Amino acid sequence: MQTDQELKELVRQKYSEIALQDKDTNAASCCGANSCCSTEVYNIMSEDYTKLEGYNPDADLGLGCGLPTEFARIKPGDIVIDLGSGAGNDCFIARSQTGETGKVIGIDFTEAMIAKARTNAEKLGYHNVEFRQGDIEQMPVGAGLADVVVSNCVLNLVPNKRNVVSEIFRVLKTNGHFSISDIVLIGKLPENLQNAAEMYAGCVSGAIQKDEYLQIIREAGFEHITIQKEKAIFIPDDILSQYMNSEEIAAYRASDTGIYSITVYGRKPNCCTPGSGCC
Secondary structure, eight states, rough: OOHHHHHHHHHHHHHHHHHSSOOOHHTTTTTGGGGGGOOOOOOOOOOOOTTTTTOOOOOSOOOOOOOHHHHSSTTTEEEEEEOTTTHHHHHHHHHHHHHHTEEEEEEESSSHHHHHHHHHHHHOOOOSEEEEOOTSSOSOOOOEEEEEEEEEEEEGOOOOOHHHHHHHHHHEEEEEEEEEEEEEEESOOOHHHHHHHHHTTTTTTTTOOOOHHHHHHHHOOEEEEEEEEEEEEEEOHHTTTTTTTTHHHHHHSSSSSSSEEEEEEEOOOOOOOSSSSSO
């Protein structure tokens, strides 16, 4: 059993490699895990950003599993934090919504991603988009700073999701909200998939049950929790065959187990439970 720190280091190493790859290499893979490429599909997880205002192809590494900024209800002047900001794709789209009067802060713990995002921001001439290197379990921002928090296919990579959700609660203003796209499970994923390192860095085996995911959000104190979008994720046989034999694949297909991309909304309330620190 790997420790949380070992899992984090695995993800850090993998995404450092991904930062140096082009979008086609990443998007043709399982959320960037380029050893699980499929000949059956071009892109398993991510959705098309190209029609959203603020889209910048240099910042799109094809690593997401949704379009959280499309649902995030960002207003001009808002302060937005993007968790696991990568090369800056969601940050730049958020900036198109906040305008020059707002501010966008991207947080990523991979040095190579931060460097790439800062280069992209400089090319675009954005002075109100900032990238900070740090762990989203201990965000390098003050409490009550953000109007909106967004994230795209990142929390599933974090071993301790409760810590991240608690941090989201801490950094949001009262009545602030989040919109997060992520991968969740319904039913038990086969153990050999769950433990496969490449699949972990590729967004699947780090995922938890959908009910548990939503319960963590509720227990953190959020209200008005809403599934804004949900879609089933189909993993082709040529990817599954790297981790399972044909009999195991057939059993998996016949089971009720499913892998889903969800976009979840939640709001920090005016008043909260004693001891939470927001009142």
